[in-house]
Amino acid sequence: MGKVGITETILRDAHQSLIATRMRTEEMLPIVEQLDNIGYHSLEAWGGATFDACIRFLNEDPWDRLRKIKEKATKTPLQMLLRGQNLLGYRHYADDVVEYFVQKAIANGMDIIRIFDAMNDPRNLETAIKACIKEGGHAQACMSYTTSPFHSLELFAKDAKVLEDMGAHSICIKDMAGLLKPYDAYDLIKAIKETVKIPVQLHTHYTSGVASMTYIKAIEAGVDVVDTALSPMSGGTSQPATEPLVASLQGTKYDTGMDLVKLSEIADYMRPLRDKWIETGLLDTKMLGVDANALIYQxxxxxxxxxxxxxxxxxxxxxxxxxxxxxxxxxxxxxxxxxxxxxxxxxxxxxxxxxxxxxxxxxxxxxxxxxxxxxxxxxxxxxxxxxxxxxxxxxxxxxxxxxxLIAPELHTIRAKIEEYIIQDEDVLTYALLPQVAEKFFKMRKDGTLNQVEETPAPKAAPAKTEVAEEDDDELVAVL
Amino acid sequence: MGKVGITETILRDAHQSLIATRMRTEEMLPIVEQLDNIGYHSLEAWGGATFDACIRFLNEDPWDRLRKIKEKATKTPLQMLLRGQNLLGYRHYADDVVEYFVQKAIANGMDIIRIFDAMNDPRNLETAIKACIKEGGHAQACMSYTTSPFHSLELFAKDAKVLEDMGAHSICIKDMAGLLKPYDAYDLIKAIKETVKIPVQLHTHYTSGVASMTYIKAIEAGVDVVDTALSPMSGGTSQPATEPLVASLQGTKYDTGMDLVKLSEIADYMRPLRDKWIETGLLDTKMLGVDANALIYQxxxxxxxxxxxxxxxxxxxxxxxxxxxxxxxxxxxxxxxxxxxxxxxxxxxxxxxxxxxxxxxxxxxxxxxxxxxxxxxxxxxxxxxxxxxxxxxxxxxxxxxxxxLIAPELHTIRAKIEEYIIQDEDVLTYALLPQVAEKFFKMRKDGTLNQVEETPAPKAAPAKTEVAEEDDDELVAVL
Ligand SMILES: [Co+2]
Ligand SMILES: [Co+2]
The missing domain is CATH 1.10.472.90 (Conserved carboxylase domain)
Structure with a gap:
């Protein structure tokens, strides 16, 4: 035990959870250097639904966003969320696509790849984990947290061992619905820490109102890193706030070593954005409340x-x-x-x-x-x-x-959009989001990309039809 | 240690902190019986700024509110906040006024009187404590939490002993600004529990984002009761949410024994009210956020x-x-x-x-x-x-x-408004709020009380001029 690490989610999960992933690169860049100077364990800044949202709603190239963030974050590892064999798309892809995607993510600046699978089937993580290791990245393997008569501390510990043996550099307990209660978290982290040697990280959401209590007990059980969001984008369906946790651990053996004054300067930048998003309806105040029903029905x-x-x-x-x-x-x-x-x-x-x-x-x-x-x-x-x-x-x-059962497909996919390719990564964008990518490429070619209107304010969550495709593990909490 | 008690603040501090004390009696009454069936340690339902707000803004008689709530809450003790020698007004009153006020509060249904003083001067609590004991009420004496080079665990423990010796039935640590951090709370509660025999309660606000973590550590240190608010009126400048704490303690040795399904039914009633208050601007979304600056500057x-x-x-x-x-x-x-x-x-x-x-x-x-x-x-x-x-x-x-230095004043005060008195309690209302009470009495006499317009929406906090008089310990967090 000792110093606890913090992953800041304000550039990814926080805005994915609160404002349907609509934070723009230009809104991020002014604070990346300050974030980089805090001493975070990592900055979650890419992946999840951001890839889709960039192309579909913001007329932004997600690869370009990654490179721009990396340019300003030179010290703190960047982190992303990857849906295992589904990558950032909506089906299982062939291994050659998965390997190439991971290679390009790392080549463009990604350091830590958090990899999960909705079924917790380790075979769906394996190609991405192996590719990440091969490319010199940090491969973090996830277990989605859930409760059932079948799930036990022993099962989670055993599964964690499987992921460690697969070569994962760290384990993440991913609790996308805020179901993990404080004293259960204590037991769970203890059980996993006793079983694996690699670091253990905890990711949860504030949705049900237990998250910050859960972090305190997880930290006491020896968790190495937890995920938080700076206060203006914290709480509700997002992560617990960064500053109160940092303050709470100050002077204890878990001290994060982070500076509250520096954090408050970044919060000062974010607060007017929050106000703007509330005003336009992009941030629905319902997202900010506590919904305890999840705790009743699990x-x-x-x-x-x-x-x-x-x-x-x-x-x-x-x-x-x-x-x-x-x-x-x-x-x-x-x-x-x-x-x-x-x-x-x-x-x-x-x-x-x-x-x-x-x-x-x-x-x-x-x-x-x-x-x-x-x-x-x-x-x-x-x-x-x-x-x-x-x-x-x-x-x-x-x-x-x-x-x-899926044959290599990278070659075929590339052939389909040869005419639009201006960077290697385009083939991956197209592989993941064929229709949306093609539209994006056309606009890019025509030079009409910048004619994007102000963020269409989808009174909180995006409309149903969008959701079907945009879906992400996280969005389930938002729906 | 063992079963933790919960004081529900939704009828007093929660709405005082979030919507400038504007919840009406008619909005409370439909859920009082359900609240009464939960098994709370107590329902905070009166006192603080509610007395002033009833008369000044809602054209309601606060004594009438108390009686109506008591009629429906027959099992759970009612609780109120009293500002020591200042009662619910804005100056020191003579002892005869304090004694009469306490007598009438208890006669009208009050069970637990939480008594505090801004200076933590026990002499300012003594008359109210003694009066409460004499009338058969539960006298809870407060220490306002603060940090300074002068304040230490020993000092708080010593002060708690003074209050116990004065006859208080329980002690409350009152942290109106959310300054008490989790591990400090642990040490503080330990120190006080080791010094006094009477129960210890903790009251805090979510303002700085540490409150629910603070409760968990206070509970582990042996605190007997904590104050929470049902989720629709929790967080921000209000208390931590009730349901997540209840859920977190379920199955542990601290189990509150409360039923989450029953709590969710009351939350279902409150949620549309919250939505309405947000829509009219009475509940400013700024009140719902986390402000970590208090933790930096204490x-x-x-x-x-x-x-x-x-x-x-x-x-x-x-x-x-x-x-x-x-x-x-x-x-x-x-x-x-x-x-x-x-x-x-x-x-x-x-x-x-x-x-x-x-x-x-x-x-x-x-x-x-x-x-x-x-x-x-x-x-x-x-x-x-x-x-x-x-x-x-x-x-x-x-x-x-x-x-x-204040001579008995009840007699003089009564003489001034003899003509308006229709119940004994009127003299106390007038003693505390002379101008506002007189206006209220006149309207009552003229039969124009019910001509109250819909809650004047004071875009969040009340205007400065109102605040000066309406001021309460709690309001400082709202200002
Ligand atoms: Co998440
Ligand atoms: Co209070």
Whole structure:
């Protein structure tokens, strides 16, 4: 134990969680040098939904953002969030795309790559971890936090060991819905620290109101690094605030060594931006509150509101309690996946169907079938032979890693947009977001990129249709 | 150690801190029975600035509010905040007024009276404590939390013993500015619990962002009760949220035994009110943020913004750093008073004068003189003979309790408003708020009380002129 490290999320997760990822590069650059001088463990500044948001909403090249931030942050490691074999896109990609993406991220300035998988299937992390190690980056492997009768301290510790053995430089417990309570965090961090030798980091969100208490107990249990956001962009669906944690640890054996006055200068820069975002409606004040329902049902707050709206559409809001009871049963049937995107939607929708149809699994959406078939990877617990038979019929489940079925695709993808390429990275942008990237490239070619209107104020969260594609683990909390 | 008690502040401090004390009785009554069924240690529902706000802004009789709440809260003790010899008004009152007020508060339904004094002078608490004991109430004596080279764990423990010996049934550490950090809270509570036998309660505000962490460590140190507010009215300048703390303690030896589902039903009632207050501007979103500056300077956030505005008025904002350094020196000269209303304003203004005049104590406002003279009571540390001489000249300081100089006044006060009295309590209302009460009584007589317009939306905090009189310890955080 000793000095605790802090990852500042203000350039990535904080604005992704509070203002639908709409912070612009030009709004970031004036404070990057100051952030760089604080002595943070790292600056989370890229990845997650920022890649998509740059291209889709801000007419910005995400690679360009990375290079510009790196130019000003010369001392503090930059960090990004990567969705394992899904990279920053919405499907499993071939290994050659994953390897090339990681190579280019590091070549453009990325230092620490936090890699996670919605199913917690380590095979979905492996290519990215290996690529990161090969390119000289720091590979941080994630476990999505969840609770279930199947999940135990032993299971998390065992999974952490698997990731360490895979070569990960550090482990991250990723609690995207703020479900991890303080004394549970203490036990969890203890169990993992006793099992692995590499550093352990904790990532959570303030959504349910327990996050800063959870950090205190995790720190006492020996966690090495925690994620916070400077106060103007903290709380609510974002991370706990940086300054109060730094102040709380001052003079204790966990002292971060960071300077509160310097932090307050950066907060002074951010506060008018916060005010502006509140005024335009981009920052909905609902995002700033505490939603304790997640603590009652142990499911993300966003999933609960999705259930309500699905039931409303079917004029069946009176079935809400029944659906709430069905959710854990479906989750058990599906092998206790962590409730993050997309599994939270899949489990929720299946629970709604099971209740509304009056018969379980009478109606099975293709995404449910995908889970049972193994298209997303291996579920934490096995799925019973009966349910597999009922849902797949005679179809065989996939037992290999999903990406093993995808042939190398980089060459084909490059061929498709040859005419637009002005930098190597363009092929990756296109691989991840084909339609949006093509539109972006055309505008870039026509010189019309700068004609971007002021941020379209999507009264808080982006519209449903956007979400489907923009989706990210984090957004589930925002939905 | 064991079961932790919770005082719910949603009916008093939460709305005082977030919406300038404007919650109406009719908005409270629909949830009082539900609150009463939770199993709270107590419901803070009266006192502080609510008395003034009822009469001045809401055209409500505060005594009537108390009786109506009591009618629905038959199981849970009601709690109020009382400013010692100042009661709920703005000067020291004669003992007969204090005694009569306490008698009537208890007769109308009050169970626990939390009594504090801005100077932490126990003599200013004594009459109220004794009266509360005599009337069969629970007398909770406060120590305002503050830090200074003079303040130590030993001093707080010693002061707590004085209050216990005075007959107090419990002790409250009152941290109105959110200055108490988690590990300091641990040591403080330990020291006090080792010294007194009566229960110890902790009251703080979320303002600086440390409050929920502070509660966790205070609870581990053995604090008996903490103050929280249900989530829709929590955070920012209010208390930490109730539900996340309850959830965090569930299943531990500190379990509150409270039911999260029942709490969520009350939160469901409050959430639309919060939304309405945000929409009308009564709840300024600035109140919901974290202001970490208090942690840097160990002074309330509101005091810092007051200094800035005073300096702006004098076109001397460039002197801000100098004034910040002068503040602790003035505070030392004045015997290290806790920085609450009115001492925070007095110390701040004197520091500004000292810097702007280029000579210390060249200009001394009458309030500064009052502190040195002893008009507010005994300062924690003695004031030097040199400064006393410099400021008072040949005038003698007051060494007795200030109220010892006030003759019984109840009779005279009653005579003045005989014509309006319809209940015994009216004389107390008039004693505390003469002008406002008279206006209220006239309207009551004319039958025009109900012609109150919708809450005048004072874009967040009330205007300066109102504040001067409405002032309360708590308001300093809001200013
Ligand atoms: Co996150
Ligand atoms: Co208070």
């Amino acid at each position: 499911v993300p707050g966003g999933m609960l509101s999705n259930l309500v709206s699905q039931l409303k559409q079917s004029n069946a809001l009176d079935k809400y309690d029944e659906v709430l009871k069905e959710v854990p049963r479906v989750r058990e049937d599906f092998g206790f996946p962590p409730l993050v995107t997309p599994s939270s939607q899949i489990v929720g929708t299946q629970a709604v169907f099971n209740v509304l149809m009056g018969e379980r699994y009478k109606m099975v959406p293709k995404e449910s079938k995908g889970v049972v078939k193994g298209e997303y990877g291996k579920t934490p617990a096995p799925i019973s032979a009966e349910l597999t038979k009922k849902i797949l019929g005679d179809e065989e489940p996939i037992t290999c890693r999903p990406a093993d | 002074v309330p956030g509101g005091m810092l913004s007051n200094l800035v505005s005073q300096l702006k008025q004098s076109n001397a904002l460039d002197k801000y750093d100098e004034v910040l350094k002068e503040v602790p020196r003035v505070r030392e000269d004045f015997g290290f008073p806790p920085l609450v209303t009115p001492s925070s304003q007095i110390v701040g203004t004197q520091a500004v004068f000292n810097v702007l005049m280029g000579e210390r104590y060249k200009m001394v406002p009458k309030e500064s003189k009052g502190v040195v003279k002893g008009e507010y009571g005994k300062t924690p540390a003695p004031i030097s003979a040199e400064l006393t001489k410099k400021i008072l000249g040949d005038e003698e300081p007051i060494t007795c309790r200030p109220a010892d």
